[in-house]
Amino acid sequence: MIALDVMTVLLVCTGLVFFVAGTAGLLRFPDFHSRLHALTKADNLGLGFIALGVAFQMTDAWSVAKLALVWMLAGLAAASVAQLVARAALDRLPDESGGEHKG
Amino acid sequence: MTAPLPGAFPALELLIVLPLAASLLAILLGGRLAPRIVLLLGPAMLVVTAVLAFQIQTQGPVRVEIGGWEAPLGIALIGDGLAGVFLVLTAIVMTAVGVFAQKPFGSEGAETTESYTFWPLYFAMWAALNAVFCGGDLFNLYVALELLTLTAVAMVAYGSTRAALRYLLFALAGSLAYLMGIVLLYSATGTLDIELLARQDTIEATRMVSGALMTAGLLAKTALFPLHGWLPPAHGSAPAPASALLSSLVIKASFVIIVRIWFDVMPDVAGTVFVQLLSILGAGAVLYGSLLALRQTRLKMIIAYSTVAQLGYLFFIFPLAGGAAAETPWAAGAWSGGMFHALAHGLAKAAMFLAAGLVIEALGHDRIDDIKGIARALPLTMFAFGLAAVSLMGLPPSGGFLAKYLMLTAALADGQIGLALVMLAGGLLAAAYLFRPVNRALAGDYVPEVAVVTYWRQLIPLGLALLSVALGIISEPPYDLLQVGRSKVAVEGIDD
């Protein structure tokens, strides 16, 4: 039991690190596209680690499958949103690199 | 559990089910057939409300526990005298307006925005009004009120987007205040049922706060002075049939909930200061609304400001029949006078707006300065307007006269000279602001060129105006009905 809890804590913490890194990238990277890249990639990985960590707490395969589905859908949604945001940014002037989208 | 007698005619249930079904049917059938539904529904609703009134009068208040679940778990419908008279009024005015609206909102040929959307809104409004008048659960009343608001705002939007938005903002603020009041009341008592709440003991302060919040919210929806700002533009710019519904019925819905709160839910909490405050606002409404009505240049705006003024009288019942006055011998008279005023005003105002609608159809406008001689082109219409004016001014033998007489007697008996003076002044002011359009309509000696307005449509406002007058002559049945289920108010006959 303890071993499973340790795995959960480790994996969730790893996931959190990715989230922090993604957020730092969003704040520090110079241009719009690398910001977007940092955010989506890191968040996706972060969520994956957290889902994996939580999976160790599950007692049945059905719940694990649902977790996997959540991760997959969140990833796809993030990719789609990233595409939409990038498209919106392209529609504008290059120098106005997404100032609207902060926040 | 006080289930209705087995085999009893489910009148209250039908009053909810039928208009809801009609609304759904109207959405499905579309603008070609939807206008015709009212020709079936109207008579049906008139019969059902008549049966309900008979049930209430002969068997006492009806209580329907929906789904068979007893309150506080379930929701109950209340069929007492108060609900009864307003349900009857709704059936009459709704049917009249529905028949009247066959022309402006019917469609020959292709479906239009108006011919499609008006009818679902109209039937849903009917259902919402009925649900409010017989609702016995404060949260359910909230949902019903929101349904009412949606339909009313949409109808205003046919005329003016700006007026509709202003109305919606007031209504939203009002809803939130009302909702907050309910939340506090439920958290303190664990029930939302009006009858159970009446028997609950809970901290006075909580009840005061929640009662004040609910009332403030409902006042915004009723448009009591000084929260009336949204009403004249909304009622003045909506299409005539919509204006008739809004002025005659919609604002009465939130008023009836206020009555239920202060006469049924927490009669003991109504302090002297509070009830006096309501009547002072009412007096302000009568004077301010009347003075502004005098300054209007359009017929519909005069009628709309008149609504602001006439609403004021309704709030005189709170010091005269509520709070400390509840045990006085004149309480029943004052309370019934207020309700008679609501009924008489409802009928007269619907008649006036429909008459104004016909004037606009005939002339293409409703500028007072340019309606000279319209009485000769539309004699029936202007006769209806004049009759309705008689009732609004409170001249005998109209329903408006009886209402003011009852309230005036109570005010004098109670020593509320100020209120009595405001009532008299309000009557004179009403005469003044209604004289202007009637005078212009009769002026000149020629028949102006107008578009054709069919005879039978002129009969509709006439019928409503006649009913408003007749209310003062055949007053016994509605008066007796109003008394059913009023435990707090001393039973005093009309001829005492």
Next chain:
Amino acid sequence: MSGAGLDSATLFALTGAILIGIGVYGFIVHAHLLRRILAFNVIGSGIFLMFGALGFRGAGNGTDPVPQALIITGIVVALSLTALAVALLVKLAEEEGGATLPEEQPGRGEAE
């Protein structure tokens, strides 16, 4: 993990009260109607949070489900009103080119 304790429930209820205050602030300071609509939604969710938290506070055997059901109803009603408000606002902007309702002189009739 156990749910929030008694004190937490009070905390959420008080948060609801402050949220209502924040919404009222937004409603007063902003003339822009979209921001007013947003403020209304904040007030609404503050009321709901307070409702739920108060229902939770009293709970001996699980949260009171009745407030929860009422809140779900309330959320749907709020969305319905928001949708109409937003549609009216867009129409106002199309007609008049503005997103505010400046105060009118009382007594002056609306333009038809």
Next chain:
Amino acid sequence: MTAALLFDAGLCLLVLVVAFSAVAGRGLFGAIAFFIIYGMLIALAWLRLEGVDVALAEAAIGAGLTGMLLIGAWSMLKQLGVSGLPGGPSVPLRIAAGAVSGLVALALAATVLALPDGREGLSPAVAESLGRSGVDNPVTAVLLNFRAYDTLLESVVLLIALIAVWSLTPRAVWGGVPGLAQHARSDGVLSMFGRLLPPLGLVVAIYLVWAGSSQPGGAFQAGTVLAAVWLLVVMAGLYDEPPASSRNLRLALVAGPGVFLAVGAVGAAFGVFMGIPEGFAKPLILSIEFALTVSIAVTLALLVAGRPRRPA
């Protein structure tokens, strides 16, 4: 216990800060973005209050769909060139508003603290009657049985809101297609997502209704999921909205409230309005919920799309 309290205190603080940013923030778009985040945090608060049904509704409807409505309005206003206002609120106004809102919050807080502790509300009453309701989820039991009348009116409120929005349609485009035309590349991630999501969304929605009888979930949550899927499919340019004059569309709109009302009316004919006989409770409630899910999904999607703007 203290760790939980600390977490809750932090959550409350975050909720308040984000709410203030949503209300008082400078830019309109930023304010809306904060509002959506605020909705998500409120959903989290609901999880802490063990209101999973409400958390789902708040996240999906309160944050998601309301956010979409606000963003949609923002972008329309921007296209019309009326998004900005000259200058922010004046300082005296802010101070006055701060004082008023502070008083409101204080008064409400005092009322909250004055309420007696330990009221059970209606939990015992619900628990006692749950066995006769046909479902095991107490929230679903309240929504579809004990207070089914509320829910019936609520479904009509939603539907009438759509009719009200449609009533703003200019005559020239009546019966036309709602919303603006969407342009999207057919080979992008979005359109792949749009193709993948419908079957998955359908399964999730059916599951939410089915599970809603014993676990959190139900028609409103499931309807929102379906509406979101539909909105994405439209955004991806795979299908267009149906015209408002479509007969099938109108049938889908009234199906849910219609079935609900019919069940209620049949009950009235047998003596109990909205009465759901114990023996058939579960199948009846599930039928109502599936019909409602369809209507809610269509209504929500069309509410977000707005009034008809293009000829059919």
